[in-house]
Amino acid sequence: MNRIFEKLLLCFAWAxxxxxxxxxxxxxxxxxxxxxETLNLTLIFGDTKPVDALLLKRQVFEGLFPAIIGTFLxxxxxxxxxxxxxxxxxxxxxxxxxxxxxxxxxLFFDILSGIPSIVVGLFGFSVALFLHKHYSENIYPCLxxxxxxxxxxxxxxxxxxxxxxxxxxxxxxxxxxxxxxATKLQNIFYVLIPKSLxxxxxxxxxxxxxxxxxxxxxMLTGVVATAGVPRSIFxxxxxxxxxxxxxxAQYSDPQELLRGYGAAIxxxxxxxxxxxxxxxxxxxxxxxxxxxx
Amino acid sequence: MSDAVKINVYHLxxxxxxxRILKNVTTQFEENTLTAIxxxxxxxxxxxxxxxxxxxxxxxxxxxxxxxxxxxxxxxxDVYDQSFxxxxxxxxxxxxxxxxxxxxxxxxxxxxxxxxxTGEKDKKLVARNxxxxxxxxxxxxxxxxxxxxxANLLSGGQQQRLCIARALVLxxxxxxxxxxxSSLDSRAAMVIEELLLTLRPNCTLIVVSHYLDQVSRIADxxxxxxxxxxxxxxxxxxxxxxxxxxxxx
Numbered sequence: 001m002n003r004i005f006e007k008l009l010l011c012f013a014w015a016x017x018x019x020x021x022x023x024x025x026x027x028x029x030x031x032x033x034x035x036x037e038t039l040n041l042t043l044i045f046g047d048t049k050p051v052d053a054l055l056l057k058r059q060v061f062e063g064l065f066p067a068i069i070g071t072f073l074x075x076x077x078x079x080x081x082x083x084x085x086x087x088x089x090x091x092x093x094x095x096x097x098x099x100x101x102x103x104x105x106x107l108f109f110d111i112l113s114g115i116p117s118i119v120v121g122l123f124g125f126s127v128a129l130f131l132h133k134h135y136s137e138n139i140y141p142c143l144x145x146x147x148x149x150x151x152x153x154x155x156x157x158x159x160x161x162x163x164x165x166x167x168x169x170x171x172x173x174x175x176x177x178x179x180x181x182a183t184k185l186q187n188i189f190y191v192l193i194p195k196s197l198x199x200x201x202x203x204x205x206x207x208x209x210x211x212x213x214x215x216x217x218x219m220l221t222g223v224v225a226t227a228g229v230p231r232s233i234f235x236x237x238x239x240x241x242x243x244x245x246x247x248x249a250q251y252s253d254p255q256e257l258l259r260g261y262g263a264a265i266x267x268x269x270x271x272x273x274x275x276x277x278x279x280x281x282x283x284x285x286x287x288x289x290x291x292x293x
Numbered sequence: 294m295s296d297a298v299k300i301n302v303y304h305l306x307x308x309x310x311x312x313r314i315l316k317n318v319t320t321q322f323e324e325n326t327l328t329a330i331x332x333x334x335x336x337x338x339x340x341x342x343x344x345x346x347x348x349x350x351x352x353x354x355x356x357x358x359x360x361x362x363x364x365x366x367x368x369x370x371d372v373y374d375q376s377f378x379x380x381x382x383x384x385x386x387x388x389x390x391x392x393x394x395x396x397x398x399x400x401x402x403x404x405x406x407x408x409x410x411t412g413e414k415d416k417k418l419v420a421r422n423x424x425x426x427x428x429x430x431x432x433x434x435x436x437x438x439x440x441x442x443x444a445n446l447l448s449g450g451q452q453q454r455l456c457i458a459r460a461l462v463l464x465x466x467x468x469x470x471x472x473x474x475s476s477l478d479s480r481a482a483m484v485i486e487e488l489l490l491t492l493r494p495n496c497t498l499i500v501v502s503h504y505l506d507q508v509s510r511i512a513d514x515x516x517x518x519x520x521x522x523x524x525x526x527x528x529x530x531x532x533x534x535x536x537x538x539x540x541x542x
Binding site: 172173174175176177178179180181182183186190191194195289 | 346348351379380381382383384387388390392394396397398406407409410411459460463
Protein backbone atom coordinates (compact mmCIF):
# COMPACT_ATOMS: atom_id res chain seq x y z
CA MET A 1 0.00 0.00 0.00
CA ASN A 2 2.80 2.36 0.96
CA ARG A 3 4.65 1.61 -2.28
CA ILE A 4 1.57 2.34 -4.37
CA PHE A 5 1.05 5.60 -2.51
CA GLU A 6 4.73 6.50 -3.02
CA LYS A 7 4.47 5.79 -6.76
CA LEU A 8 1.26 7.80 -7.06
CA LEU A 9 2.90 10.68 -5.21
CA LEU A 10 5.91 10.49 -7.52
CA CYS A 11 3.65 10.52 -10.60
CA PHE A 12 1.74 13.51 -9.21
CA ALA A 13 4.99 15.36 -8.51
CA TRP A 14 6.27 14.68 -12.04
CA ALA A 15 2.93 15.67 -13.58
CA UNK A 16 2.88 18.91 -11.56
CA UNK A 17 6.41 19.73 -12.70
CA UNK A 18 5.54 19.02 -16.34
CA UNK A 19 2.35 21.12 -16.15
CA UNK A 20 4.29 24.01 -14.59
CA UNK A 21 7.16 23.97 -17.09
CA UNK A 22 4.69 23.37 -19.94
CA UNK A 23 2.56 26.35 -18.90
CA UNK A 24 5.57 28.66 -18.77
CA UNK A 25 6.82 27.38 -22.14
CA UNK A 26 3.32 27.81 -23.63
CA UNK A 27 2.93 31.38 -22.35
CA UNK A 28 6.40 32.46 -23.50
CA UNK A 29 6.03 30.60 -26.82
CA UNK A 30 2.61 32.13 -27.46
CA UNK A 31 3.89 35.63 -26.70
CA UNK A 32 6.84 35.17 -29.04
CA UNK A 33 4.62 33.63 -31.74
CA UNK A 34 2.15 36.54 -31.62
CA UNK A 35 4.46 39.41 -30.84
CA UNK A 36 7.79 38.58 -32.47
CA GLU A 37 6.87 40.23 -35.79
CA THR A 38 6.19 43.55 -34.12
CA LEU A 39 9.55 43.59 -32.36
CA ASN A 40 11.53 46.28 -34.12
CA LEU A 41 12.97 49.70 -33.40
CA THR A 42 9.76 51.37 -34.54
CA LEU A 43 7.82 49.61 -31.77
CA ILE A 44 10.21 51.10 -29.24
CA PHE A 45 11.15 54.46 -30.70
CA GLY A 46 8.31 55.21 -33.17
CA ASP A 47 9.34 57.88 -35.70
CA THR A 48 12.04 59.28 -33.43
CA LYS A 49 15.70 58.47 -34.10
CA PRO A 50 16.90 55.99 -31.42
CA VAL A 51 19.98 58.12 -30.65
CA ASP A 52 17.84 61.23 -30.12
CA ALA A 53 15.47 59.27 -27.88
CA LEU A 54 18.25 57.69 -25.84
CA LEU A 55 19.94 61.07 -25.33
CA LEU A 56 16.53 62.52 -24.40
CA LYS A 57 16.83 65.13 -27.17
CA ARG A 58 13.37 64.33 -28.55
CA GLN A 59 10.28 62.85 -26.95
CA VAL A 60 8.96 59.52 -28.26
CA PHE A 61 5.19 59.58 -28.81
CA GLU A 62 4.46 56.51 -30.91
CA GLY A 63 6.86 54.03 -29.33
CA LEU A 64 7.28 52.12 -26.06
CA PHE A 65 10.51 53.84 -25.03
CA PRO A 66 8.88 56.08 -22.36
CA ALA A 67 6.98 53.06 -20.97
CA ILE A 68 10.20 51.01 -20.80
CA ILE A 69 12.01 53.81 -18.97
CA GLY A 70 8.96 54.38 -16.73
CA THR A 71 8.77 50.68 -15.81
CA PHE A 72 12.51 50.50 -15.20
CA LEU A 73 12.45 53.56 -12.91
CA UNK A 74 9.32 52.28 -11.15
CA UNK A 75 10.93 48.92 -10.35
CA UNK A 76 14.21 50.51 -9.31
CA UNK A 77 12.54 53.05 -7.00
CA UNK A 78 10.11 50.53 -5.48
CA UNK A 79 12.86 47.99 -4.79
CA UNK A 80 15.07 50.84 -3.58
CA UNK A 81 12.47 51.89 -0.96
CA UNK A 82 11.41 48.39 0.07
CA UNK A 83 14.76 46.55 0.29
CA UNK A 84 16.37 48.59 3.12
CA UNK A 85 13.13 48.69 5.15
CA UNK A 86 12.38 45.01 4.43
CA UNK A 87 15.90 43.87 5.29
CA UNK A 88 15.91 45.93 8.48
CA UNK A 89 12.52 44.61 9.57
CA UNK A 90 13.47 41.00 8.70
CA UNK A 91 16.69 41.26 10.70
CA UNK A 92 14.83 42.84 13.63
CA UNK A 93 12.18 40.11 13.64
CA UNK A 94 14.71 37.27 13.38
CA UNK A 95 17.40 38.56 15.72
CA UNK A 96 16.03 41.11 18.17
CA UNK A 97 12.24 40.98 18.55
CA UNK A 98 10.76 39.44 21.67
CA UNK A 99 8.11 36.72 21.40
CA UNK A 100 5.09 39.01 21.73
CA UNK A 101 6.40 41.67 19.36
CA UNK A 102 7.36 38.98 16.83
CA UNK A 103 3.91 37.38 16.96
CA UNK A 104 2.20 40.74 16.50
CA UNK A 105 4.46 41.88 13.65
CA UNK A 106 4.26 38.49 11.90
CA LEU A 107 0.47 38.79 11.94
CA PHE A 108 0.73 42.35 10.64
CA PHE A 109 3.00 41.35 7.72
CA ASP A 110 0.80 38.32 6.93
CA ILE A 111 -2.22 40.61 6.68
CA LEU A 112 -0.23 43.10 4.60
CA SER A 113 0.83 40.38 2.15
CA GLY A 114 -2.83 39.38 1.72
CA ILE A 115 -4.14 42.88 0.95
CA PRO A 116 -5.37 43.14 -2.68
CA SER A 117 -3.19 45.43 -4.77
CA ILE A 118 -6.14 47.63 -5.75
CA VAL A 119 -6.59 48.47 -2.04
CA VAL A 120 -2.90 49.41 -1.81
CA GLY A 121 -3.42 51.55 -4.93
CA LEU A 122 -6.38 53.24 -3.29
CA PHE A 123 -4.27 53.91 -0.21
CA GLY A 124 -1.54 55.47 -2.39
CA PHE A 125 -4.15 57.61 -4.15
CA SER A 126 -5.53 58.78 -0.78
CA VAL A 127 -2.00 59.66 0.37
CA ALA A 128 -1.49 61.71 -2.82
CA LEU A 129 -4.80 63.54 -2.23
CA PHE A 130 -3.93 64.17 1.42
CA LEU A 131 -0.50 65.58 0.52
CA HIS A 132 -2.05 67.68 -2.26
CA LYS A 133 -4.59 69.16 0.14
CA HIS A 134 -2.45 69.65 3.24
CA TYR A 135 1.15 69.89 2.08
CA SER A 136 1.63 71.14 -1.48
CA GLU A 137 -0.74 71.67 -4.38
CA ASN A 138 2.04 70.50 -6.73
CA ILE A 139 1.78 66.93 -5.44
CA TYR A 140 -0.37 64.66 -7.62
CA PRO A 141 -0.37 60.93 -8.23
CA CYS A 142 3.11 60.46 -9.72
CA LEU A 143 6.10 58.12 -10.03
CA UNK A 144 7.05 58.71 -6.38
CA UNK A 145 3.57 57.82 -5.05
CA UNK A 146 3.40 54.74 -7.33
CA UNK A 147 6.81 53.49 -6.25
CA UNK A 148 6.01 54.03 -2.55
CA UNK A 149 2.70 52.18 -2.94
CA UNK A 150 4.42 49.29 -4.74
CA UNK A 151 7.08 49.25 -2.01
CA UNK A 152 4.30 48.75 0.58
CA UNK A 153 2.91 45.94 -1.58
CA UNK A 154 6.21 44.01 -1.85
CA UNK A 155 7.52 44.79 1.63
CA UNK A 156 6.07 41.60 3.24
CA UNK A 157 7.91 39.37 0.70
CA UNK A 158 11.28 40.89 1.57
CA UNK A 159 10.59 40.95 5.32
CA UNK A 160 9.45 37.32 5.50
CA UNK A 161 12.15 35.87 3.22
CA UNK A 162 14.85 37.73 5.19
CA UNK A 163 13.37 36.64 8.51
CA UNK A 164 12.90 32.99 7.51
CA UNK A 165 16.37 32.75 5.92
CA UNK A 166 17.97 34.05 9.12
CA UNK A 167 15.84 31.94 11.46
CA UNK A 168 16.65 28.76 9.53
CA UNK A 169 20.39 29.01 10.21
CA UNK A 170 21.70 26.29 12.51
CA UNK A 171 22.44 27.12 16.18
CA UNK A 172 26.09 26.07 15.59
CA UNK A 173 26.43 28.61 12.79
CA UNK A 174 24.99 31.29 15.09
CA UNK A 175 27.53 30.53 17.83
CA UNK A 176 30.65 30.36 15.63
CA UNK A 177 31.38 34.07 15.36
CA UNK A 178 30.44 34.96 18.98
CA UNK A 179 32.85 32.21 20.12
CA UNK A 180 35.58 34.07 18.23
CA UNK A 181 34.78 37.37 19.92
CA ALA A 182 32.26 38.82 17.46
CA THR A 183 29.62 41.20 18.77
CA LYS A 184 25.98 40.54 17.86
CA LEU A 185 26.11 43.14 15.09
CA GLN A 186 29.35 41.69 13.67
CA ASN A 187 27.79 38.22 13.76
CA ILE A 188 24.73 39.46 11.85
CA PHE A 189 26.65 41.37 9.17
CA TYR A 190 29.71 39.14 8.72
CA VAL A 191 28.13 35.69 9.08
CA LEU A 192 24.35 35.46 9.30
CA ILE A 193 23.42 37.77 6.40
CA PRO A 194 26.08 36.39 3.99
CA LYS A 195 24.96 32.86 4.89
CA SER A 196 21.30 33.80 4.18
CA LEU A 197 22.07 35.80 1.04
CA UNK A 198 20.42 33.28 -1.33
CA UNK A 199 17.12 33.41 0.55
CA UNK A 200 17.23 37.19 0.85
CA UNK A 201 17.91 37.61 -2.90
CA UNK A 202 14.94 35.30 -3.62
CA UNK A 203 12.75 37.80 -1.79
CA UNK A 204 14.20 40.69 -3.80
CA UNK A 205 13.60 38.77 -7.05
CA UNK A 206 9.98 38.15 -6.03
CA UNK A 207 9.67 41.85 -5.31
CA UNK A 208 11.12 42.80 -8.72
CA UNK A 209 8.65 40.49 -10.47
CA UNK A 210 5.71 41.87 -8.51
CA UNK A 211 6.71 45.50 -9.14
CA UNK A 212 7.07 44.81 -12.86
CA UNK A 213 3.67 43.20 -13.29
CA UNK A 214 1.35 45.09 -10.98
CA UNK A 215 -1.13 47.30 -12.80
CA UNK A 216 -3.84 47.90 -10.20
CA UNK A 217 -1.58 49.95 -7.91
CA UNK A 218 -0.09 52.15 -10.59
CA MET A 219 -3.44 52.80 -12.31
CA LEU A 220 -4.55 54.77 -9.27
CA THR A 221 -1.26 56.39 -8.38
CA GLY A 222 0.23 58.09 -11.41
CA VAL A 223 0.53 56.02 -14.57
CA VAL A 224 -1.01 57.50 -17.72
CA ALA A 225 -1.32 56.43 -21.36
CA THR A 226 0.90 59.20 -22.75
CA ALA A 227 3.38 61.17 -20.70
CA GLY A 228 6.80 60.74 -22.30
CA VAL A 229 9.93 59.95 -20.32
CA PRO A 230 9.36 61.15 -16.72
CA ARG A 231 11.32 64.32 -15.96
CA SER A 232 11.31 63.76 -12.20
CA ILE A 233 9.84 61.48 -9.54
CA PHE A 234 6.96 63.96 -9.24
CA UNK A 235 5.90 63.46 -12.89
CA UNK A 236 3.30 61.20 -14.42
CA UNK A 237 4.82 58.33 -16.33
CA UNK A 238 4.08 55.49 -18.72
CA UNK A 239 4.57 51.82 -17.82
CA UNK A 240 4.56 48.59 -19.82
CA UNK A 241 2.00 46.64 -17.72
CA UNK A 242 -0.47 49.52 -18.02
CA UNK A 243 0.22 49.79 -21.76
CA UNK A 244 -0.50 46.06 -22.19
CA UNK A 245 -3.71 46.37 -20.16
CA UNK A 246 -4.77 49.51 -22.03
CA UNK A 247 -4.09 48.05 -25.49
CA UNK A 248 -5.78 44.72 -24.75
CA ALA A 249 -8.87 46.51 -23.41
CA GLN A 250 -9.13 49.30 -26.01
CA TYR A 251 -7.44 48.14 -29.21
CA SER A 252 -9.08 49.34 -32.42
CA ASP A 253 -7.45 46.95 -34.90
CA PRO A 254 -5.61 43.58 -34.66
CA GLN A 255 -2.29 45.25 -35.50
CA GLU A 256 -2.58 47.37 -32.37
CA LEU A 257 -3.18 44.26 -30.27
CA LEU A 258 -0.02 42.70 -31.69
CA ARG A 259 1.90 45.71 -30.33
CA GLY A 260 0.56 44.65 -26.91
CA TYR A 261 2.18 41.23 -27.36
CA GLY A 262 5.40 42.97 -28.36
CA ALA A 263 5.19 45.07 -25.18
CA ALA A 264 4.67 41.88 -23.13
CA ILE A 265 7.85 40.36 -24.63
CA UNK A 266 9.77 43.54 -23.79
CA UNK A 267 8.38 43.50 -20.20
CA UNK A 268 9.42 39.86 -19.84
CA UNK A 269 12.90 40.66 -21.18
CA UNK A 270 13.20 43.62 -18.78
CA UNK A 271 12.31 41.31 -15.86
CA UNK A 272 14.83 38.68 -16.99
CA UNK A 273 17.55 41.36 -17.26
CA UNK A 274 16.74 42.67 -13.76
CA UNK A 275 16.67 39.15 -12.28
CA UNK A 276 20.00 38.41 -13.97
CA UNK A 277 21.40 41.65 -12.49
CA UNK A 278 20.17 40.59 -9.02
CA UNK A 279 21.98 37.25 -9.40
CA UNK A 280 25.19 38.90 -10.65
CA UNK A 281 25.12 41.43 -7.79
CA UNK A 282 24.57 38.61 -5.30
CA UNK A 283 27.44 36.57 -6.76
CA UNK A 284 29.81 39.53 -6.94
CA UNK A 285 28.88 40.62 -3.43
CA UNK A 286 29.42 37.11 -2.10
CA UNK A 287 32.75 36.82 -3.93
CA UNK A 288 34.11 40.18 -2.73
CA UNK A 289 32.88 39.78 0.85
CA UNK A 290 33.49 36.09 1.40
CA UNK A 291 36.14 34.76 -0.97
CA UNK A 292 38.52 37.40 -2.35
CA UNK A 293 41.76 37.71 -0.39
CA MET B 294 46.78 29.00 45.31
CA SER B 295 49.39 27.44 43.02
CA ASP B 296 51.25 29.73 40.60
CA ALA B 297 50.47 27.30 37.83
CA VAL B 298 46.71 27.76 38.11
CA LYS B 299 45.15 29.34 35.01
CA ILE B 300 41.40 29.01 35.68
CA ASN B 301 39.51 29.05 38.96
CA VAL B 302 35.89 27.96 39.06
CA TYR B 303 33.93 28.66 42.25
CA HIS B 304 30.53 27.28 43.27
CA LEU B 305 29.24 27.08 39.73
CA UNK B 306 25.55 26.34 39.38
CA UNK B 307 23.95 26.15 35.96
CA UNK B 308 20.33 25.56 35.07
CA UNK B 309 18.46 25.40 31.78
CA UNK B 310 14.67 25.83 31.67
CA UNK B 311 14.65 25.38 35.45
CA UNK B 312 16.53 22.08 35.26
CA ARG B 313 19.75 22.12 37.32
CA ILE B 314 22.65 20.82 35.20
CA LEU B 315 25.81 21.85 37.11
CA LYS B 316 25.69 21.73 40.91
CA ASN B 317 28.10 23.77 43.00
CA VAL B 318 31.13 22.93 40.84
CA THR B 319 34.44 24.16 42.25
CA THR B 320 37.68 23.30 40.46
CA GLN B 321 40.95 24.65 39.06
CA PHE B 322 42.77 24.16 35.77
CA GLU B 323 46.54 24.46 35.59
CA GLU B 324 48.41 26.40 32.93
CA ASN B 325 49.59 24.56 29.80
CA THR B 326 47.96 21.28 30.68
CA LEU B 327 45.39 19.20 28.89
CA THR B 328 42.35 18.33 31.00
CA ALA B 329 39.78 15.87 29.70
CA ILE B 330 36.19 16.07 30.86
CA UNK B 331 34.34 12.79 30.44
CA UNK B 332 30.88 11.51 31.23
CA UNK B 333 27.76 10.26 29.51
CA UNK B 334 25.86 12.40 26.99
CA UNK B 335 23.64 15.15 28.32
CA UNK B 336 25.29 15.60 31.74
CA UNK B 337 26.49 19.15 30.98
CA UNK B 338 30.09 18.75 29.77
CA UNK B 339 29.64 21.10 26.80
CA UNK B 340 27.63 23.46 28.99
CA UNK B 341 30.55 23.64 31.42
CA UNK B 342 32.86 24.73 28.58
CA UNK B 343 30.48 27.54 27.65
CA UNK B 344 30.58 28.89 31.21
CA UNK B 345 34.29 29.61 30.77
CA UNK B 346 33.90 31.77 27.65
CA UNK B 347 30.37 32.95 28.60
CA UNK B 348 28.93 31.54 25.38
CA UNK B 349 25.95 30.15 27.31
CA UNK B 350 24.68 33.73 27.60
CA UNK B 351 23.47 33.50 23.99
CA UNK B 352 21.14 30.63 24.98
CA UNK B 353 17.68 31.76 26.11
CA UNK B 354 16.21 30.39 29.37
CA UNK B 355 19.63 29.51 30.79
CA UNK B 356 20.85 30.76 34.18
CA UNK B 357 24.19 30.61 35.98
CA UNK B 358 25.45 31.34 39.48
CA UNK B 359 29.03 31.27 40.73
CA UNK B 360 32.35 32.64 39.58
CA UNK B 361 34.98 31.95 36.94
CA UNK B 362 38.40 33.60 37.24
CA UNK B 363 41.09 33.43 34.58
CA UNK B 364 44.69 34.54 34.92
CA UNK B 365 45.70 37.06 32.26
CA UNK B 366 49.12 38.76 32.47
CA UNK B 367 49.74 37.26 35.90
CA UNK B 368 46.50 38.57 37.46
CA UNK B 369 43.22 36.76 38.00
CA UNK B 370 40.17 38.42 36.47
CA ASP B 371 36.53 37.63 37.20
CA VAL B 372 35.26 37.02 33.65
CA TYR B 373 31.68 37.73 34.75
CA ASP B 374 32.60 41.18 36.05
CA GLN B 375 30.73 43.92 34.15
CA SER B 376 33.99 45.73 33.43
CA PHE B 377 35.62 42.69 31.81
CA UNK B 378 35.41 42.87 28.02
CA UNK B 379 33.49 39.97 26.51
CA UNK B 380 35.22 40.15 23.08
CA UNK B 381 38.60 40.15 24.90
CA UNK B 382 37.58 37.05 26.86
CA UNK B 383 36.48 35.17 23.75
CA UNK B 384 39.63 36.17 21.86
CA UNK B 385 41.76 34.80 24.69
CA UNK B 386 39.66 31.66 25.16
CA UNK B 387 39.25 29.87 21.81
CA UNK B 388 36.58 27.25 21.26
CA UNK B 389 36.27 24.37 18.82
CA UNK B 390 32.88 22.71 18.43
CA UNK B 391 31.86 19.08 18.04
CA UNK B 392 30.80 19.45 14.40
CA UNK B 393 33.23 21.32 12.15
CA UNK B 394 31.60 24.69 11.45
CA UNK B 395 33.49 26.60 8.77
CA UNK B 396 32.01 30.01 8.07
CA UNK B 397 30.41 30.52 4.63
CA UNK B 398 33.58 31.97 3.13
CA UNK B 399 36.95 30.96 1.69
CA UNK B 400 39.59 28.95 3.59
CA UNK B 401 41.76 32.06 3.92
CA UNK B 402 38.92 34.31 5.09
CA UNK B 403 37.83 31.72 7.66
CA UNK B 404 41.19 31.85 9.38
CA UNK B 405 41.55 35.61 8.91
CA UNK B 406 38.04 36.23 10.31
CA UNK B 407 39.01 36.60 14.00
CA UNK B 408 41.71 39.11 12.99
CA UNK B 409 39.11 41.06 11.03
CA UNK B 410 36.97 41.19 14.18
CA THR B 411 39.85 42.78 16.08
CA GLY B 412 40.02 45.49 13.40
CA GLU B 413 43.38 44.36 12.04
CA LYS B 414 43.95 46.13 8.70
CA ASP B 415 47.57 45.21 7.90
CA LYS B 416 47.14 42.67 5.08
CA LYS B 417 50.73 41.40 5.30
CA LEU B 418 50.39 40.77 9.03
CA VAL B 419 47.06 39.02 8.50
CA ALA B 420 48.56 36.81 5.76
CA ARG B 421 51.52 35.95 8.00
CA ASN B 422 49.26 35.01 10.92
CA UNK B 423 46.91 32.97 8.72
CA UNK B 424 49.85 30.97 7.36
CA UNK B 425 51.23 30.46 10.88
CA UNK B 426 47.87 29.25 12.23
CA UNK B 427 47.35 26.89 9.30
CA UNK B 428 50.84 25.48 9.83
CA UNK B 429 50.17 24.97 13.55
CA UNK B 430 46.98 23.11 12.64
CA UNK B 431 48.90 20.86 10.17
CA UNK B 432 46.76 22.15 7.30
CA UNK B 433 49.03 24.52 5.38
CA UNK B 434 50.51 21.93 3.03
CA UNK B 435 47.05 20.71 2.04
CA UNK B 436 45.46 24.10 1.36
CA UNK B 437 48.25 26.52 0.46
CA UNK B 438 47.38 26.35 -3.25
CA UNK B 439 43.64 26.78 -2.83
CA UNK B 440 43.19 29.39 -0.13
CA UNK B 441 40.35 31.10 -2.03
CA UNK B 442 38.31 27.90 -2.30
CA UNK B 443 35.11 27.54 -0.30
CA ALA B 444 35.98 26.13 3.14
CA ASN B 445 32.95 23.84 2.96
CA LEU B 446 34.64 21.90 0.16
CA LEU B 447 37.27 20.54 2.57
CA SER B 448 36.93 17.05 4.08
CA GLY B 449 35.52 16.68 7.63
CA GLY B 450 38.98 16.28 9.19
CA GLN B 451 40.36 19.23 7.24
CA GLN B 452 37.36 21.35 8.24
CA GLN B 453 37.95 20.56 11.91
CA ARG B 454 41.65 21.45 11.60
CA LEU B 455 40.58 24.66 9.84
CA CYS B 456 38.34 25.45 12.82
CA ILE B 457 41.28 24.81 15.15
CA ALA B 458 43.49 27.07 12.98
CA ARG B 459 40.79 29.74 13.17
CA ALA B 460 40.75 29.46 16.95
CA LEU B 461 44.57 29.57 17.06
CA VAL B 462 45.08 32.62 14.85
CA LEU B 463 44.61 34.97 17.82
CA UNK B 464 47.03 32.82 19.86
CA UNK B 465 44.55 32.12 22.68
CA UNK B 466 45.82 31.27 26.14
CA UNK B 467 43.04 28.74 26.63
CA UNK B 468 41.45 26.42 24.08
CA UNK B 469 38.13 24.69 24.77
CA UNK B 470 37.39 21.67 22.58
CA UNK B 471 33.96 20.08 22.61
CA UNK B 472 34.38 16.49 21.35
CA UNK B 473 36.59 17.67 18.50
CA UNK B 474 37.04 14.20 16.97
CA SER B 475 33.56 12.76 17.38
CA SER B 476 32.53 13.40 13.77
CA LEU B 477 35.87 12.26 12.28
CA ASP B 478 37.29 8.91 11.20
CA SER B 479 40.11 7.37 13.28
CA ARG B 480 42.90 8.66 11.01
CA ALA B 481 41.66 12.24 11.09
CA ALA B 482 41.12 11.88 14.86
CA MET B 483 44.76 10.83 15.35
CA VAL B 484 45.96 13.92 13.48
CA ILE B 485 43.87 16.14 15.77
CA GLU B 486 45.24 14.32 18.85
CA GLU B 487 48.82 14.92 17.71
CA LEU B 488 47.94 18.54 17.07
CA LEU B 489 46.56 18.97 20.60
CA LEU B 490 49.75 17.54 22.10
CA THR B 491 51.86 20.05 20.16
CA LEU B 492 49.67 22.91 21.38
CA ARG B 493 49.86 21.94 25.05
CA PRO B 494 53.21 23.63 25.95
CA ASN B 495 51.77 27.07 25.10
CA CYS B 496 48.08 26.71 25.76
CA THR B 497 45.72 25.48 28.47
CA LEU B 498 43.48 22.88 26.86
CA ILE B 499 40.15 21.59 28.14
CA VAL B 500 38.76 18.77 26.02
CA VAL B 501 35.38 17.12 26.29
CA SER B 502 35.66 13.56 25.02
CA HIS B 503 33.64 10.36 24.88
CA TYR B 504 36.62 8.19 23.99
CA LEU B 505 38.55 6.69 26.92
CA ASP B 506 41.46 5.50 24.74
CA GLN B 507 41.89 9.00 23.45
CA VAL B 508 41.67 10.47 26.96
CA SER B 509 44.31 8.07 28.29
CA ARG B 510 46.63 8.98 25.39
CA ILE B 511 46.49 12.76 25.63
CA ALA B 512 45.17 13.96 29.02
CA ASP B 513 47.22 15.24 31.96
CA UNK B 514 44.12 15.11 34.12
CA UNK B 515 40.71 13.48 33.80
CA UNK B 516 37.49 14.78 35.36
CA UNK B 517 34.23 12.90 35.23
CA UNK B 518 31.05 14.91 35.26
CA UNK B 519 28.33 12.95 36.98
CA UNK B 520 24.98 14.21 38.28
CA UNK B 521 26.14 17.81 37.91
CA UNK B 522 29.32 17.31 39.97
CA UNK B 523 33.00 16.91 39.09
CA UNK B 524 34.83 13.74 40.18
CA UNK B 525 38.59 13.44 39.72
CA UNK B 526 39.62 10.23 37.92
CA UNK B 527 43.09 8.72 38.17
CA UNK B 528 45.16 8.69 34.99
CA UNK B 529 45.82 5.31 33.49
CA UNK B 530 44.83 2.99 30.73
CA UNK B 531 41.21 2.97 29.50
CA UNK B 532 40.19 -0.01 31.66
CA UNK B 533 41.40 1.81 34.78
CA UNK B 534 39.36 4.89 33.97
CA UNK B 535 36.06 3.04 34.48
CA UNK B 536 33.69 5.75 33.42
CA UNK B 537 30.22 4.52 32.67
CA UNK B 538 28.50 5.12 29.35
CA UNK B 539 31.63 5.90 27.33
CA UNK B 540 33.28 4.41 24.24
CA UNK B 541 36.50 2.47 24.51
CA UNK B 542 37.97 3.54 21.17
